[in-house]
Amino acid sequence: MKAVVFHEFGNSDVLRVEEQPDPTPGPGEVVVDVTATALNHLDVDVREGTSRFPVAFPHTLGVEPVGRIAALGEGVTGWQVGDRVAVYLIAVCGACAYCRTGRESLCVAPDWFVSMGSGGAYAEKVTCKTSQLIPIPDGVSDVEAAAAHIAFGTAWHMLITRAGLRSGETVLINSVGSGIGSAAVQVAKHAGAFVIGNSSRDDKLERAAALGMDVGINYTTQDVVAEVMEATGGEGVDVVYEHVGGELFQHGLDSLRKDGRLVICGGHSGEVVPFDIIPFFRRQLSVIGSFVFTRAEVEACFALIARGALKPQVAATFPLEEVKEATDLMESRAFFGKIVLTTGGAA
Ligand SMILES: [Zn+2]
Known part of the structure; x- marks a missing residue:
């Protein structure tokens, strides 16, 4: 598969599109064929080495993937190959006091956080745990879902849940x-x-x-x-x-x-x-x-988007190969809404 990687911290010139082995799902995991993924300012911090997250090289950025389930790991139930999903940025444990009480972004024992460990979303495929999957309803396109899930999830969590x-x-x-x-x-x-x-x-x-x-x-x-x-x-x-x-x-x-x-x-x-x-x-x-959001909040936003009550703002889309141009646009701040990378096949 193609993936955007960087081998050292720096500006957008360090980003490279390289061929990598296709991932295979472990127990409880799925592989998602990524069709669209939005850029996030966190990606800039990670690339520049200022994020305060541990980064191992080569590293693939990206925390907002959307696509279709391509393969199921051992023991996965309730999901089918072909299901359209957005991937929640934290692999929550599902068992701690915060997970059990609807506050999963505060999970004390996440397996993964953002692109650390799991491989980032600027790629043709990502692996994730089933605890990260958010179904995308009909009426919400892949590009809209990519532009929406972190932006609307965050806004909903802050305004409705927290404030x-x-x-x-x-x-x-x-x-x-x-x-x-x-x-x-x-x-x-x-x-x-x-x-x-x-x-x-x-x-x-x-x-x-x-x-x-x-x-x-x-x-x-x-x-x-x-x-x-x-x-x-x-x-x-x-x-x-x-x-x-x-x-x-x-x-x-x-x-x-x-x-x-x-x-x-x-x-x-x-x-x-x-x-x-x-x-x-x-x-x-x-x-x-306020720290990120929950999957349930994203599902509430997706339902409102499907009904036309909320409208994801897609500033521009770029193919994965034009990641540098997309990143430079984000860093210019001369855009409105979200910038989305696509890999072909976006519905
Ligand atoms: Zn937990």
């Missing part, structure tokens, strides 16, 4: 042009919220407005907190959706109304920030951490 967003609340979505930002705009609107979003680019704000965003703020030319206060009658928002870090984390805290909650899943633009404790407790604010 408990309710109809009638106001929410500030940071960086609406990203995959998880554009998904969050749609999930928040679907939940009945009034949605304010920000971006560094007016064209991305226009795209988000077309998805239902009520108010857009360009954080390079406008004062985020002042614009939020203007849009909320001086109150601030109930919920901030944060995945950027640095200055936007600060703006997020300052944009909350009293008793508001900020839910956060990342901090690329500044992972260590000053934090003023006094207004935090006097205004009774909450900061809520």
